[in-house]
Amino acid sequence: METVDDAAMNPGGPGAATAGDGGGTASPAPRRRTRARATASMADVARLAGVSAQTVSRVSNGYPGVTEETRRQVLAAMKELGYRPNSAARALKRGEFRTIGVITFSLSTTGNVRTLEAIANSAAGEGYAVTLLPVAVPTQDEVRGAFTRLEELAVDAVIVIMEVHLLDAATVQLPPHVQVVVVDSDAGDRYTVVDTDQHGGTRAAVQHLLGLGHRTVWHLAGPEDSFAAQRREDAWRAALTEAGRELPPLVRGDWSAESGYRAGLELAAREDCTAVFAANDQMALGLLRALHEHGRRVPEDVSVVGFDDIPEASSFLPPLTTLHQDFAEVGRLCVQAVLRKVRQEEWEGGTTLVPARLVLRESTAPPPPGR
């Protein structure tokens, strides 16, 4: 009955995992795995249940045309043998892997992580697994490398969380059947793109500050190679121009709190700077520290608005007014879009935007009287 491995199947029991090879270090251990029928196959189940393998398959996939009686027998046999469908064989036969690859830069930014998490959750809900393809440094070569790996990987679709122009190099060859959805890009004409509404969010931030009476709004921008940063910057310009306000010089960081601090040192020195829109919360954090160190109070002297609404934002000094991004929704839409493409229900380019919501906390106030 081949229940040799029963003990090892309960990780709580003694001698879990590789129970067999126990103290075998003495003799020159046989290199080849014995692998004595590690898992039961359909044939095994079929034999035990006294039916054909095909019937087992039907039960396994919940297909109709099986008597309740037969189904029960098959299920019993499955349980007895601990049968698990072999996903490799399934994938080979069906020509699909039920897996989505996610390619992204380092998981050091909140946004990417939260999006990834939402993608994984949504995918799981659809019966899809998520394979992670991190790329340490955002050079074109690295991206290409990741995709080369993906091509050999068991993946039906890919979600790219990065600026899409990094994979526009002609040498990147996606197998034709792999569907792609991109986050954080403007390539809606060539790809399906899902993104937060950077423009609308930024606009809300700027208008909020102007509405408080600030003459203009400074911008602590993200790195130039980030499309999200670019969009926020553009929107900031547009909002100010539209309101007929003066455009202060741009200050740039690299998303990190440290860069926000460095940039903040410049801003803190400017007496005429009373309102800053930071392109993310981390930089806003650094900015708060720089302002504090220079005796400029927030929000009495300077108002600060961030972007992202990371969980810690409410614990900053002072709690940060910021734009809440709905990463969960972004991830959900990504999965939805990419699976629609996989299922070929429709071809759908274009960009889907998820609104950002301004969360008012304590880092904004009207400008000091004199200004």
Place this chain on the structure above:
Amino acid sequence: METVDDAAMNPGGPGAATAGDGGGTASPAPRRRTRARATASMADVARLAGVSAQTVSRVSNGYPGVTEETRRQVLAAMKELGYRPNSAARALKRGEFRTIGVITFSLSTTGNVRTLEAIANSAAGEGYAVTLLPVAVPTQDEVRGAFTRLEELAVDAVIVIMEVHLLDAATVQLPPHVQVVVVDSDAGDRYTVVDTDQHGGTRAAVQHLLGLGHRTVWHLAGPEDSFAAQRREDAWRAALTEAGRELPPLVRGDWSAESGYRAGLELAAREDCTAVFAANDQMALGLLRALHEHGRRVPEDVSVVGFDDIPEASSFLPPLTTLHQDFAEVGRLCVQAVLRKVRQEEWEGGTTLVPARLVLRESTAPPPPGR
């Protein structure tokens, strides 16, 4: 030559992705995918190169016994057809997936994310992919669910980033051939465990504060169901007892900055509290805010030490003294351990500890004169 899909293989080109089905919405689209030979198989390559499929296989896997001449021809044919080995077929034949599953709670904690990232990177270096299995809520049922999915998944090994007792339920059945490595656990007797040296790190923090002259050290602990939190708490107790110091009442949070703030409100009210060891940086952040709001200066009145050294820690007000965790190393060791088990080079239980390093910043100082 079947190059019908050539255009679609360059995502930069016009009409990328599902180019075929263009405007076919008019006629009742054929439900079945035509799937006209999406990818080339070994047989195709073999035909073009004028050799047998087996020879293609040998070239593909870099096996010896192939003339340089033949190899060149095969490689040329592969390139021409854009051949990519089918990983499902490979996995089926070889009986292994070259994939590691990572099961974890939400990716909201820095530690998990950084560990995950390191795992993915290390795994990629070994030619392994990483499949993500998030579990939203840490109930036993959920964990069991994730594992059920994993069992059907294409995975050779599993790395668990969570308290292992959550998967000790007898109903969790891992297929016997799946190897498990656990992070953040004390089950070194039954599993292979890799973890940060919570004990040593905590000890360093406490001794640092005592060394500065503080009479004792308060502890802002993490949630009770976290093993890491438990270890830090135990080590805190041990270090104080060992030094013959009084044991202040424990204050508990849930890892979040918000909970740190709430706990901090209590601590700020206690005049005799001059030194706090927070179980993570987020809670330390909230604590800083609470102290600030109650006019207790850090580090002049109260010293604070965190745990994790998240990137933002250096931008807190003031920059936080904290214990740096080497998540990259933890991830690397996990992959190494789990692959060693997969390759059955040895059976290896026990716990591997990665040291934590105390990073001195500006949140600690000697206690105020009177105390």
Place this chain on the structure above:
DNA sequence: AGCTGTTATGTTTACGTAAACATCCGGTGG
């Protein structure tokens, strides 16, 4: 009764790869 349609089940086959075995070749030593 004989035919048809329906339902439950079994049999054959193919997915793409790679191990195991078979064959062919030129060269070497007795």
Place this chain on the structure above:
DNA sequence: CCACCGGATGTTTACGTAAACATAACAGCT
């Protein structure tokens, strides 16, 4: 000169599943 060896290559087979096709049993109808 021939048996033999070893390297290069081809052929067969099996991995586990599920689609496609085949069969069998039986009910309903004329």
